[in-house]
Amino acid sequence: MRIALFxxxxxxxxxxxxxxxACLGAAVDLIEPMGFEWDDRRVRRTAMDYIDHVTVTRHAGFDAFRATIGASRLLLFTTKGSHSAYEFAFRDDDILLFGKESAGVPPVVADGCDARLRIPIRAQVRSxxxxxxxxxxxGEALRQTASLPD
Structure with missing residues (x-):
């Protein structure tokens, strides 16, 4: 299972x-451009020494990333999702895609995904x-696929 950040x-x-x-055994794909320099000390400080225990792949853009996913499903997590993540059947090769913090993903990216999922939250808050x-x-995807580490 992979996490992709757009x-x-x-x-x-x-x-x-x-x-x-690193903790749960999921590779991370970073789809550029990013809003900071990769060598930003804040990345390493937050990841601490765990950064050496995760597979990270950087992609020049969405098309470059899309070319790497093969037959895996691309699942977009969005507040505009039509299905609850808790009612969706995950597979162990799914890629969980999350949009940029300020704007999510553009329609062309959303349209290229296999499903749009939401994490249910209270109506009074945005995200x-x-x-x-x-x-x-x-956590939910790994729970469903019995892929949680021991």
Missing amino acids: EPEIAGNVGAVLRLG MNLATSAALAL
Whole structure:
């Protein structure tokens, strides 16, 4: 299972997702451009020493990333999703895609996904933090596929 971040803007969020990937065994794809320099100290500080335990692949853009996914399903997590992540049947080769913090993904990217999923939240609030959303989504996907580490 992989986590993909589309044009992430906040170094700390990327660091937290890298740490998540390291802990739960998920590779992380970063779709550029990013809103910070890759060598930003905030990435390493948030990921701490876990960054050496996760497979990270950087892609020059969405098309370059899309060319790497093979037969895996690309699942977009969005507040505009039509299906709850808790009612969706995950597969162990799924790729969980998250949009940039300020704007999500453009329609052309959303249209290229196999499903649009949402994490149910209270109506009074707009959205969750990117890293928190990734953790909830990955945890549910791994739970369903029995792929959680021992």
